[in-house]
Amino acid sequence: MKDKILITGANGQLGSVLTKSLQKKYGIENVLATDIKFNAAFEGNFEFLDATDFNSIEYVIKEHDITEIYHMAAILSANGEKHPLRTWDINNKTFLNILEAARLNRVKKIFYPSSIAVYGTNAPKDLTPQDYFLKPTTVYGMSKASGEHWANYYFIRYGLDVRSLRYPGVIGHQTSPGGGTTDYAVDAYHYAVKNENFTCFLNETSSLPMIYMEDAIRATIELMEAPIEQIKTRTSYNIASMSFSPKELGQAISQIFPKFKMIYKPDFRQNIADSWPKSIDDNEARTDWNWKPKFNLETMTADMIKHLKEKYKTENA
Numbered sequence: 487m488k489d490k491i492l493i494t495g496a497n498g499q500l501g502s503v504l505t506k507s508l509q510k511k512y513g514i515e516n517v518l519a520t521d522i523k524f525n526a527a528f529e530g531n532f533e534f535l536d537a538t539d540f541n542s543i544e545y546v547i548k549e550h551d552i553t554e555i556y557h558m559a560a561i562l563s564a565n566g567e568k569h570p571l572r573t574w575d576i577n578n579k580t581f582l583n584i585l586e587a588a589r590l591n592r593v594k595k596i597f598y599p600s601s602i603a604v605y606g607t608n609a610p611k612d613l614t615p616q617d618y619f620l621k622p623t624t625v626y627g628m629s630k631a632s633g634e635h636w637a638n639y640y641f642i643r644y645g646l647d648v649r650s651l652r653y654p655g656v657i658g659h660q661t662s663p664g665g666g667t668t669d670y671a672v673d674a675y676h677y678a679v680k681n682e683n684f685t686c687f688l689n690e691t692s693s694l695p696m697i698y699m700e701d702a703i704r705a706t707i708e709l710m711e712a713p714i715e716q717i718k719t720r721t722s723y724n725i726a727s728m729s730f731s732p733k734e735l736g737q738a739i740s741q742i743f744p745k746f747k748m749i750y751k752p753d754f755r756q757n758i759a760d761s762w763p764k765s766i767d768d769n770e771a772r773t774d775w776n777w778k779p780k781f782n783l784e785t786m787t788a789d790m791i792k793h794l795k796e797k798y799k800t801e802n803a
């Protein structure tokens with residue numbers, strides 16, 4: 487029997503790109519995209535699903551004989567600070583529902599996205615070790631850190647095959663991000679391609695770990711396809727790719743758009759960025775399942791700009 491994949495948060499920044507990759511890889515008929523909002527441009531199987539409701543999740547799993555779940559629904563860091571209690575519900579209640587419904591209905595594998603936000607100001611800023619003590623200071627970081635422990639618990643207690651990555655800031659041309667701290671980098675590219683200057687909400691030296699969408703999606707699928715005996719970290723794997731500051735990003739963009747300028751007006755998101763690592767150590771992911779990024783700041787910038795130029799040309803045609 488073929489695997490049947492359920493994705494929550496399928497309209498999100500990562501969810502929508504992941505859905506397309508999974509459709510391509512496993513067949514459009516074997517992927518069920520779900521979200522609380524519908525996107526008119528979506529192609530494939532879709533159902534509305536509010537993952538805070540356990541019964542709805544269980545119904546969808548049974549109805550579609552789901553065998554794998556990618557639980558992408560979440561509120562990100564900056565929006566999380568505006569609605570702390572709601573964020574806890576959306577990020578944690580939904581994940582517990584997914585874990586429990588999966589366990590009770592013999593779902594084989596689950597993917598859970600975590601984040602560099604699980605680390606707090608106590609952690610070393612450079613090459614933060616995989617197993618460093620987690621003391622996050624944002625509700626988003628707290629929610630992801632506790633989710634990782636629940637993932638580990640369900641694996642130890644019930645043998646549920648839950649796999650997870652700590653994503654750096656994800657940068658892609660396909661979708662607009664919503665409510666994250668690393669999202670300034672995506673916006674900067676859009677402004678540059680529209681020949682506009684960009685006002686950045688972080689200061690020029692705030693270096694953060696980042697990853698290109700293509701690498702992030704590939705890491706996700708490689709982790710999920712790795713033989714079970716290679717998965718030794720059951721909380722969440724650090725994956726690193728590149729790290730840069732807004733100033734370094736601005737310089738990379740200026741290589742292609744020499745007139746592009748970044749203006750700096752840090753706001754509350756500066757505190758969030760200050761609490762996160764500048765770079766993380768992903769040695770476990772490299773060793774256990776051969777993780778290796780392909781893109782760096784320069785190659786990502788060239789690819790982003792190429793795609794965004796096409797996008798704006800098509801939209802303005």
Ligand code: SER
Pocket residue numbers: 562563564600601602603626653654655656665666667668669
């Ligand atoms: N991109 C996320 C955020 O900024 C970090 O995981 O919230």
